[in-house]
Amino acid sequence: MAGQPAPLLAVEGLKVHFHTRDGVVRAVDGVDFQVGPGQTLGIVGESGSGKTVASLTLLRLAPPSARIVAGRVLFEGENLLLQSDKRLAQIRGRRMAMIFQNPATSLNPILSIGQQLTEILRWHTGVSRQTALDRAAGLLEMVGISDSAARLRQYPHELSGGMKQRVGIARALLCEPALLLADEPTTALDVTIQAQILDLLAELRQRLAMSMVLVTHDMGVVARMADRITVMYAGRVCETADAATIFNAPQHPYTRALLESVPRIDQSYSGARRVLPSIAGRPPDLLHAPPGCRFHDRCPEAVPECRQVMPREHLLAPGHSVSCLRRGSPGEDAP
Amino acid sequence: MTPLLDVRGLRKHYRVVKRGLMRGTFGRRQTGIVRAVDDVSFTLKAGQTLGLVGESGCGKTTTARSILDLVRADAGEIRLDGQDVRPILAGTDRAAMLAVRRRMQYVFQDPYLSLNPRWTINEALREPLRVHAPQHQRDWDGRIATLLETVGLEPRNGVRYPHEFSGGQRQRVGIARALAVGPDVVLLDEPVSSLDISVRSQILNLLAALQDQLGVAYVYISHDLSSVRFISTHVAVMYLGRIVEIGAVDEIFVRPRHHYTAALISAIPVPSPGAVDQRVHLRGEVPSAINRPTGCPFHPRCAAALPICREQDPALQSMGPNTQAACHNPA
Numbered sequence: 001m002a003g004q005p006a007p008l009l010a011v012e013g014l015k016v017h018f019h020t021r022d023g024v025v026r027a028v029d030g031v032d033f034q035v036g037p038g039q040t041l042g043i044v045g046e047s048g049s050g051k052t053v054a055s056l057t058l059l060r061l062a063p064p065s066a067r068i069v070a071g072r073v074l075f076e077g078e079n080l081l082l083q084s085d086k087r088l089a090q091i092r093g094r095r096m097a098m099i100f101q102n103p104a105t106s107l108n109p110i111l112s113i114g115q116q117l118t119e120i121l122r123w124h125t126g127v128s129r130q131t132a133l134d135r136a137a138g139l140l141e142m143v144g145i146s147d148s149a150a151r152l153r154q155y156p157h158e159l160s161g162g163m164k165q166r167v168g169i170a171r172a173l174l175c176e177p178a179l180l181l182a183d184e185p186t187t188a189l190d191v192t193i194q195a196q197i198l199d200l201l202a203e204l205r206q207r208l209a210m211s212m213v214l215v216t217h218d219m220g221v222v223a224r225m226a227d228r229i230t231v232m233y234a235g236r237v238c239e240t241a242d243a244a245t246i247f248n249a250p251q252h253p254y255t256r257a258l259l260e261s262v263p264r265i266d267q268s269y270s271g272a273r274r275v276l277p278s279i280a281g282r283p284p285d286l287l288h289a290p291p292g293c294r295f296h297d298r299c300p301e302a303v304p305e306c307r308q309v310m311p312r313e314h315l316l317a318p319g320h321s322v323s324c325l326r327r328g329s330p331g332e333d334a335p
Numbered sequence: 336m337t338p339l340l341d342v343r344g345l346r347k348h349y350r351v352v353k354r355g356l357m358r359g360t361f362g363r364r365q366t367g368i369v370r371a372v373d374d375v376s377f378t379l380k381a382g383q384t385l386g387l388v389g390e391s392g393c394g395k396t397t398t399a400r401s402i403l404d405l406v407r408a409d410a411g412e413i414r415l416d417g418q419d420v421r422p423i424l425a426g427t428d429r430a431a432m433l434a435v436r437r438r439m440q441y442v443f444q445d446p447y448l449s450l451n452p453r454w455t456i457n458e459a460l461r462e463p464l465r466v467h468a469p470q471h472q473r474d475w476d477g478r479i480a481t482l483l484e485t486v487g488l489e490p491r492n493g494v495r496y497p498h499e500f501s502g503g504q505r506q507r508v509g510i511a512r513a514l515a516v517g518p519d520v521v522l523l524d525e526p527v528s529s530l531d532i533s534v535r536s537q538i539l540n541l542l543a544a545l546q547d548q549l550g551v552a553y554v555y556i557s558h559d560l561s562s563v564r565f566i567s568t569h570v571a572v573m574y575l576g577r578i579v580e581i582g583a584v585d586e587i588f589v590r591p592r593h594h595y596t597a598a599l600i601s602a603i604p605v606p607s608p609g610a611v612d613q614r615v616h617l618r619g620e621v622p623s624a625i626n627r628p629t630g631c632p633f634h635p636r637c638a639a640a641l642p643i644c645r646e647q648d649p650a651l652q653s654m655g656p657n658t659q660a661a662c663h664n665p666a
Contacts, residue, residue, distance in 0.1 A: 046531040162620055190390040191558065192617045195602035199616075217532055220604030243608040261536035263565035265603050268585050274543040274565060278536035282501050298533075 007034035007074075008211050009058070009096075009179055014071030016050075016057050025286045027053045027066070029235035030332075032313065035179065035228075040205065040212040042226030042243070044219065044258075048283050050235040051215045055181050058213070059092050076178065094124045097172035101184040103164035107156040113140075113167055114152030121174050139170040143200060162193035169200065176208060183215045198224060219262055223247060228319075231255045234284050234294035237313060241320040251322045253299045254279075293325065301326050309333075337417040338378035339552055340402075340439075340520050345411035347372040347394075347401050351625055367625040371397045372408070373576040379569075381519065382546060384553040386567030386584065388560060388599070390621055393573040395556045399522045402554070403441055415439070415520075437467050440513035444525035446505035450497040456483070456508050457493035463515040482511040487541060503534035507541065514545070522554045527562060539565055560603050564588055572596045575624055575632045578651065582658025592654045592665040594637050631663065639664050 016028040028050040035041045045051040056062040058073055060080065073080040076095060080088065092098075100106035108116055117139070118132035127135070133152065140148035143166040156164055165185065172180055182201070186194035202225065205212050214225055222229055222243065229246040231238045231254065239252040250256045260277040263269070281298045284290055290297060296306040303326065311329035313321045323329050349369040372394045379385050387395045401408040404424035412419045420435045443449035450459055460479045464470070470478065480490035486507040497505055506526060513521050523542070527535040539562055546553060557563050563570060564584060571581040572595065580593040591597040598615040617636050622628060628635050634644040643663050651659045 046533060160620055190621070191560070191602045192390065192598060193620060195604075195614065196617070198604070218604070219532075219606040223606045223608045223610070224604040226608075247606065247608050258533060259606065261533055262606060263536070263539065263561040264606065265561040265564050265588065265600065266605055267564070268588075269565045270568065270583075270585055274547075275540055276536040276565065278540055279533040280537075282503060282534055283531065 008037050008039075008076065009035040009213075010072075010074040011054070011058070012072045012074070014054060014057065014073065015069040016053050016062060017067050017069050018065050019067060020065075020287070023287050026235050026289055027286060028057065029289075031071070031232070031235070031237050033230045033237065033240060035211050035213060037178075038205075038209050038211060039227050040214060040225055042222035042229045043213060043215045043232060044217065044222055044229060045232035046217060046283055048234065048286065049232040051232050052183055054232070055183055055213060055215045058181060059096060059098060060088055061092075061098070090124075093120055093172075093177070094175040095177055096179045096181065097175070097177040098181040098183070099165075099168050099172050099185045102188050103161060103168045104156070104188070106168055107164060107171075109156050112153055112155055113159075117152070117167075117171055117174060120171060124175050135174070136170070139173060140167070142204070143167075143170045143173075144196070145170075161189055162196065165189060165193075165197055166200070169197075169204070173204065173208070177210065179211045179213065180205070181213045181215075184217070185214070186221065187216070187218070194221075201225065219247075219259060231258070234289060235286060236294055237323060238295070239320075239322045239324075240313075245320055251316060251320070251327050252324050253301050253326070254295045257298075257300070336380075338414075339381045339416060340379040340554075341412070341414035341417070342378070342402060343376045343412040343414065345372055345375040345398060345401055345413070346409045347397055347406060348409055369624045370576040370627060371624065372401060375411070375573075375576075375578055377569075377571055377578065377581060379520065379552050379554065381552050382550045383568045384546065384555050384566055386563035386570040387554060387556045387573065388558065388563055388570060389573035390558065390599075392575075392621060392624060394576040394624075395573050396524055398573070399441070399524055399554055399556055402522060403436070403439055405441070433467055437469065437516045438518055439520045439522065440516065440518040442506075442509050442513045442521060442523045442526050445529055446502060446509045447497075447529075449509055450505060452497055455494050455496055456488075456500075459497075459508060460493070460512055460515055463512055467516045469516050478515070482515055485514065485545070486511045487537075501534070502530050503538060506530060506538055510538075510541065510545070514549070514551075518551065520552045520554065522556070524556045525558070526555075528557065528559065535562070542566060560588075560600060572599065575621070575627055577632065577661065579633065579662070580658070580660040581651070582654075582660075586655065586658045590666075592658060592660040593633075593662045594639050594666060595633050596660075597666055598636075631661070639666070 011033050014028055014031045018025040018027055031054050043051045053062055068081055117136035121132040137148040140151055145151055145166055186197050216222055226243050228242050230240040233254050238254045257279045261279055279298050292307045292309055293311055296302040306325055309331040311323045311325045312332045313323040314329045315321050349371055351367040375398050389395050397406055400406040402413055413421045423431045423435050457479055460482055464475045483490045483493055488507055527538050555566050567584045570584050570587040571578045574595050580596045598617045601614045619636050630646050631644040631649050634640040641664050649661045649663050651661045654660045654665055
């Protein structure tokens, strides 16, 4: 991508495996993606696709049983996978921050909102308690929580789910990070609250010129929020392109099938025979991941070669890469 | 023509009681009433699906459970082919109660929690046959095999336990169990919400095919409006225990008359990037069902509220041949 600025974040060849009693689970098995300054990347996939493990690994927050087997996470010029714990602690929350799926479990139930917010700010910047409180109050206002002085004294259980998620967002933004990771930030919320939170995130990323990685299974949410989209399946990237291309001209058979199988709210199904195009079978068990392309046994276009050769991502058009032998990808072991 | 299912004035209120140190007479204090289901009425014909939608706490699950007397309603009629079955379900005549239950069955949201982990799939499916005994015992095995095939499972897998199946397969078992006694109405409570996207469409297709094949009527509860649009012939939108709009599916989705319906539908992000934003923005959150606002319960969040909305609670009224809404100032 000539002429474009260097990416803020570049993940290269990331492999994260879990060693279990039953064998090795290849949760993330060779994943690449980039996020440019001010850009929002949507990572889409089903459960078990590796999207959450990949995003947690960016900040080395994956569970202790996860082993980072290979790859680099280049963020603002340094490989985070090689940094000391001390250095990472300086980056977490300050340059790269995270919003979690479940606001009910990601806030500490025995600390007041004010304590949780100021702790982070004081740890990172060493400002006084009062300055930190003022800043926290300002952020609560910014995420749409009125009467912030009173809210700072409240505890998580006194807030509704939507409010807690707003606090989670405020906490992530305390130090004005360059990159915000959001893992299913609205999945636990009701739809009208989801709409409010998405509006808020869209507004904040504009205002603060932030980059964002948005992990979700909801095609509607990525369509609304993402500039670029990476589709993951069974620990591998199928396809990456700008949002319009993914939705209007998807190339990977999985991307196509995924988009078609979701019923659309803007389409009438009465009168017609009600059949959604669906993907047969289910995602593979990663303990026994099939050889070759991970999608081959569910793929309508699979040829015998797909059963043996794992495709490697290649560029179809500028900014549009796909990993499929039927779209001209080379095999993984090809020179 | 008498509708298959005719629910009239269904009501379920919960008293909120604060207990002090001394339980019983001294410490108890009633502090409010949760109107979980408040005067809910709808009809359903054979082969139709009513989608029951709304946000958490709106009363959709309590409505469905009250219909089967899994939650005992305070008032209302549940007419099945014209006969009020609520006294039968709540009564002491077990044979009569079972006869009604045979006609109405329930599929639960979480197939992980609604199957006994110690029972094989065959045993799980034998239970309704044993309880309801719709046919002779020697026919049970054949019936179970047919049921498993009907929902797309291999009969030879019936000897396995629930943990050996994926979520989608388990939900197929849940559906087979509900169909075992040949019901006329199946209440489906978020049947695809806990499933992966690529598996959801399989289950939705199965439900649609079974309906075409068996002529069964569904009450389909979901907060996922896209699946509601796919599976339903009619839709009822609930807010704080009430139906605020009800009508034919396309009518509701294309031309919602209640402002809450419009906001709910427009809040769903459409899977098309750059889609024109025609959002109806909603202020605030759903108020607690204990402190329901006076007048129209939706008025504090409604952009089209008039002074009358603060004082008078609107009743459902006809907004066209196929739709009713409870609104003083409909769109």
